[in-house]
Amino acid sequence: MAPSPQGQKVLVPVFAKTLTRLLCPPLRQCRPLKSNAWLEAKSVNPNHMSRKIFLSENEIPEYWYNVMADMPSKPLPPLHPGTKEPIGPEALAPLFPMKLIEQEVSAEKWISIPDEVRDIYTVWRPTPLFRAKGLEKALDSPAKIYYKYEGVSPSGSHKPNTAVAQVYYNKQEGVRKITTETGAGQWGSALSFACSLFDIECEVYMVKLSYNQKPYRKIMMNTWGAQVYPSPSDRTEAGKKILDADPGSPGSLGIAISEAIEMAVKDESTKYSLGSVLNHVLLHQTIVGQEAIKQMEKAGDFPDLVIAPFGGGSNFAGLSFPFLRHKLENGKNVRCIASEPASCPKLTRGVFRYDFGDTVGMTPLLPMYTLGHNFVPAPIHAGGLRYHGAGVVVSQLLKDKLIEAEAHDQLAAFDAGVLFAKTEGIIPAPEATHAIASVVKHVDQCKREGSKKTILFNLCGHGNFDMKAYQDYFEGKLVRHELTDEEISSSLAELNTPEIA
Numbered sequence: 001m002a003p004s005p006q007g008q009k010v011l012v013p014v015f016a017k018t019l020t021r022l023l024c025p026p027l028r029q030c031r032p033l034k035s036n037a038w039l040e041a042k043s044v045n046p047n048h049m050s051r052k053i054f055l056s057e058n059e060i061p062e063y064w065y066n067v068m069a070d071m072p073s074k075p076l077p078p079l080h081p082g083t084k085e086p087i088g089p090e091a092l093a094p095l096f097p098m099k100l101i102e103q104e105v106s107a108e109k110w111i112s113i114p115d116e117v118r119d120i121y122t123v124w125r126p127t128p129l130f131r132a133k134g135l136e137k138a139l140d141s142p143a144k145i146y147y148k149y150e151g152v153s154p155s156g157s158h159k160p161n162t163a164v165a166q167v168y169y170n171k172q173e174g175v176r177k178i179t180t181e182t183g184a185g186q187w188g189s190a191l192s193f194a195c196s197l198f199d200i201e202c203e204v205y206m207v208k209l210s211y212n213q214k215p216y217r218k219i220m221m222n223t224w225g226a227q228v229y230p231s232p233s234d235r236t237e238a239g240k241k242i243l244d245a246d247p248g249s250p251g252s253l254g255i256a257i258s259e260a261i262e263m264a265v266k267d268e269s270t271k272y273s274l275g276s277v278l279n280h281v282l283l284h285q286t287i288v289g290q291e292a293i294k295q296m297e298k299a300g301d302f303p304d305l306v307i308a309p310f311g312g313g314s315n316f317a318g319l320s321f322p323f324l325r326h327k328l329e330n331g332k333n334v335r336c337i338a339s340e341p342a343s344c345p346k347l348t349r350g351v352f353r354y355d356f357g358d359t360v361g362m363t364p365l366l367p368m369y370t371l372g373h374n375f376v377p378a379p380i381h382a383g384g385l386r387y388h389g390a391g392v393v394v395s396q397l398l399k400d401k402l403i404e405a406e407a408h409d410q411l412a413a414f415d416a417g418v419l420f421a422k423t424e425g426i427i428p429a430p431e432a433t434h435a436i437a438s439v440v441k442h443v444d445q446c447k448r449e450g451s452k453k454t455i456l457f458n459l460c461g462h463g464n465f466d467m468k469a470y471q472d473y474f475e476g477k478l479v480r481h482e483l484t485d486e487e488i489s490s491s492l493a494e495l496n497t498p499e500i501a
């Protein structure tokens with residue numbers, strides 16, 4: 001028989017006493033805790049603050065923020081690869097549904113998020129904002145460190161924020177199949193997940209290096225129903241061309257993009273989807289920063305530095321653009337810093353010039369920071385950062401000095417990533433370790449300057465499928481890799497695309 005409420009009242013103190021005796025053998029030294037004593041202790045402790053800051057589902061933003069509306073100089077137009085004349089949005093129609101093309105060129109500041117997309121977002125959004133108390137302690141940091149954690153999504157990163165939106169618009173236009181590339185495997189997983197929700201076929205070209213490093217990423221994509229091929233493959237003319245020249249090619253994002261685009265343009269009912277770089281992708285990610293602003297408000301803070309790892313620009317834009325809005329609109333003093341790998345340093349050592357988004361030259365020419373579309377980055381583990389170029393909007397903002405960039409070597413990145421795992425618990429994706437390396441650097445700077453800053457960074461994904469990377473790090477197999485000036489200039493010398501004055 002269940003005990004009566006009366007019985008419970010009697011039993012609880014008896015039980016507590018017995019427990020106290022068991023746990024505290026020298027009874028005199030130990031007194032039973034008064035009920036709620038630990039709670040009271042916390043509420044009177046002035047140093048206590050929440051470790052996690054949550055929002056409720058109805059606080060998911062209703063609009064994406066379009067930074068184009070606030071940019072002092074608008075990006076230059078894309079050019080036709082043959083005529084080198086500016087092209088209009090209709091040139092993108094074979095690849096993308098019309099709604100996404102409209103978003104790509106939109107000057108509207110706020111773009112409404114469809115209810116169905118917001119409803120799917122509730123599966124993992126709002127994502128938590130953490131105060132990195134453990135990391136602060138380990139670094140003896142005078143700076144407050146916060147991070148937005150996007151690894152709680154079903155596929156483990158920020159990528160589903162745009163995958164779900166993109167697949168939704170494709171479904172509305174009756175698309176049967178979507179092709180894409182993936183570097184780290186995170187984007188391919190996100191798109192596979194989104195396609196499974198809308199019952200659309202998904203074909204993924206996965207950079208061969210990552211395909212071999214992360215077999216379980218492929219199985220994850222298969223679980224959501226996608227077909228996955230290592231790139232370069234012999235399924236496409238683009239892949240064959242690369243394999244003819246270099247049969248052992250590890251692949252790159254630029255090559256995989258060429259393959260995915262080729263497959264999409266061959267078939268009328270197939271479209272292509274990109275996980276970064278393009279304006280509409282960056283736009284969709286801005287829910288990350290909008291949530292973070294509300295969460296920072298709840299914490300009574302506003303960041304001095306907003307830091308994010310940088311591949312093509314989507315998670316950086318997602319976190320930073322809503323903060324940048326405050327700088328552009330009313331001069332708020334916030335520094336947005338993109339953190340890239342030293343072995344693929346397009347923002348810090350590339351040139352601002354028209355270039356192709358892919359390796360073979362199938363995309364329009366875009367004004368961007370680039371190392372040259374033929375550049376094949378060293379086989380570092382942060383596969384999502386192995387991209388020769390950068391998004392057009394981010395490139396223009398960097399050119400205008402409204403954002404900043406810095407590069408970190410993969411060993412420094414993994415040192416920071418392992419410290420983070422030990423102090424905060426979450427094992428970061430290799431891409432995200434670059435942002436953590438930036439945080440460590442800026443904490444050091446605060447110490448040297450005697451300043452107290454507030455730092456916010458994007459922990460854009462977990463690294464639970466990246467154990468090969470961590471294994472190589474622990475076995476001392478990762479080398480400190482930095483490009484020489486000669487390597488960069490020889491890649492850029494091959495470019496015959498229009499220069500920008």
Ligand SMILES: Cc1ncc(COP(=O)(O)O)c(C=O)c1O
Nearest residue numbers: 186276311312313314315384461
């Ligand atoms: C976890 C993670 N972070 C960052 C990136 C870099 O891409 P982006 O610059 O578009 O955020 C990727 C790309 O695959 C990724 O998987």
